[in-house]
Amino acid sequence: MWLAEHGWQATGVDISAVAVSRAEQAARARGLATDRARFLVADLAKWDNDQSYDLVVSSFLHSQGDFDRAGILRATSQYVADGGYLLVISHATFPPWAQAHRDADAKDHHHDETTPESELELLQLDPSSWVLEIAEIRSREATGPEGQVATLQDTVVLVRKTATQS
Numbered sequence: 001m002w003l004a005e006h007g008w009q010a011t012g013v014d015i016s017a018v019a020v021s022r023a024e025q026a027a028r029a030r031g032l033a034t035d036r037a038r039f040l041v042a043d044l045a046k047w048d049n050d051q052s053y054d055l056v057v058s059s060f061l062h063s064q065g066d067f068d069r070a071g072i073l074r075a076t077s078q079y080v081a082d083g084g085y086l087l088v089i090s091h092a093t094f095p096p097w098a099q100a101h102r103d104a105d106a107k108d109h110h111h112d113e114t115t116p117e118s119e120l121e122l123l124q125l126d127p128s129s130w131v132l133e134i135a136e137i138r139s140r141e142a143t144g145p146e147g148q149v150a151t152l153q154d155t156v157v158l159v160r161k162t163a164t165q166s
Contacts, residue, residue: 004037052081092153097144
């Protein structure tokens with residue numbers, strides 16, 4: 001919604017129909033037109049879309065379910081237009097109140113904390129087609145569900161797709 005409020009035509013994609021419904025309601029409440037902010041229910045592991053975007057953002061693509069995180073992140077790169085950007089933001093460490101993630105990590109390793117290097121390795125981007133702009137850990141303050149405050153660490157990776165040679 002922030003992108004739409006700042007002049008972008010934004011498309012949000014989530015596997016959860018509930019999340020999409022809540023996003024649509026919030027967009028209406030903020031007065032955002034449907035041509036500025038639209039939301040789709042889709043499984044990104046299977047999504048077939050021929051549109052490209054100037055900016056593709058993957059924010060905290062972590063799940064307690066068994067899913068192909070690497071495949072989904074790689075697939076998102078195909079939706080970036082020439083000259084566009086791919087921004088991946090993920091948990092470098094999980095919030096202290098996210099016990100379920102820590103328990104799942106201990107059992108099945110589906111929820112690994114990330115580093116810029118691990119995200120770049122996961123993406124497997126061709127260096128002749130992508131320029132690395134940012135690869136770092138950033139700190140932010142957050143408030144948990146019971147009011148607890150913590151400093152969280154996020155992995156931030158921003159890459160730019162170079163123009164295709166004709």
